[in-house]
Amino acid sequence: MKYQCMLRIGPAAFRIGSAWAEPIEALRRLYALYPQPQDAIADYTVRLEPAGVGRRCWRPSVRIAGDHMLPDAAPMALRHGLLAVEMGMNLQMALGWRRHLLIHASSVEKNGRALVMTGESGSGKSTLAAMLGERGWRFMGDEFALIDCATGMVHPFPRLVSLKNRAIEAMRDEVANADRFGPLMEATPKGDIVHLVPPESAIARMVEPAKPVMLLFPRYGFPLDQRPVGQGEAFMRLTQASTNYVALGEQGFQALHRFVSGVPALAVDYEDGEQAISAIDALWEALP
């Protein structure tokens, strides 16, 4: 491919190729602090290709391709190229990763102990993790929490935070340094999106795992409320939130079983971020 770069996020290494210069330039700027892959060898290749004959120049349209692909993925506009890369990398992890149990969840850490938050898109798990990451917690990831099947520890996957719609303004209030934000991508298939570079220390500590001690199911847009979630329910919801639970077979079952047996789980409804953060602080203080 004409333009390319490599980068490492947590334990995974990517090679990104593109028919256009712009997405690669944006990636280089936003991922500047990230390390390079060991021995320059990538676990996965992601390709941004023209979606049809001539579509490199004429109404440029991106097809997300790579080692793992979805056959019927819709092409994207070139101005949403950074999102295309993000979706391409997510897809490689979701379909290919086998070294941990992969849970669609955000996570943050304090004193070696991790808080894991999972929920549907729009639940606010990503925004909450980003906010906590600016307020004394270590940001570990907004998309995937990687559970070590042998030790039960959570490993970080601190890629760029993908801020959507109202989360964009919320984080602009939180983060003073404008250089940490990527370009505004309007009207993507997922709404307006801006990428945020995680705090430098979160990137520097991207291979440092933490022991999970609390699992939250946040839900945005409902009056403040919380209730404990039983182990059975947590287990079932996490199997749905995991992309490789089935592929890992018995060791996936063992890892998830161990996780829900050892980590207390709560569902938290909230109406705004500050409210959720106070609730989380209170829950965290009450931990043994």
Next chain:
Amino acid sequence: MSARLLVEALRDPSSVRLWNAKAWNGVISAARAERLLATLAHRLDGADVPEPVARILADACLDAERDKQIALWEADRAMAVLAPLGIRVILLKGAAYAAAGLKAGEGRMIGDLDILVPRARMDEVEAALFGAGWEWVKPDPYDDAYYRQWMHELPPMIHRERDRMIDVHHTILPLTARRTPDAEALIVDAVELLGGLYVLSPEDRVCHAVAHMLADGDLAGGLRNLWDIKYLIEDIDNIFELKSRAALHGLSSHLNMARRLAAHIYEGSERPLSLREQLIRDRLLGRDGWGKESNKLLGLGFYIRSHWLRMPPLMLMRHLWTKWRKGHRPV
């Protein structure tokens, strides 16, 4: 060209000692695209590879092991449904290689479960599978009618709880194809395995793999099929028996071509290839350093050829017209 490096490594595992990161990245992508990564892992077992590569290969082996386990379980489930009807389950392709413990099965990724049953019993088989939790994948009336009238298999079915597909064949090439293998002979000469499942005889396994690769389809995944063929031929004691079996099925020229291609690509034979074989070789080895098909036009050519092989011209035109109206476009 990463596919060329990939076959070089499969042929001679020691060749990877000289590879740089660029070569590895290209080969890993090409091997994933060709579904040969776990096969490569098995070939390179014990070789001195960089640490990140070793991790990637270990993951691939794990996936292949899981595929095998699932395939054998699906075969067992199909047998549980069909054995009471007195119908033998003859496994085809990947599941057969795994069940029979063949060298071709080492590190082979396995997708759907393919089985062969007598054509006269297809209705019973269909009803029994339906009663045991399998259902249609494509509820399109045209496709359904097309499969039933012209194909060598039922429309694909999927198990509603286990989410795994089964293809029930009554022969090994579409009924519209130029060649008509002897399906009855395939079934009569199938070999029983310990546990009650069946696989084709060693000669028929080669014939099926050859027919699948060269007399049907557009050669997508052909590098893997050819790798199967190379090992399946190694299991043959008497090459003359294989030749007469291929003649019985009308596949002599295909067998010869497959042997020449396998020798050329996987054994480094210097014997010159015919023009047609060179085109097939270029198609098989057409992966660039990003795992991408490097010659789209050649790919399209083989896609068109695959239809040409499958049906007579008038029928092809009617088929393409129907599919076009339904919104189908070649990639």
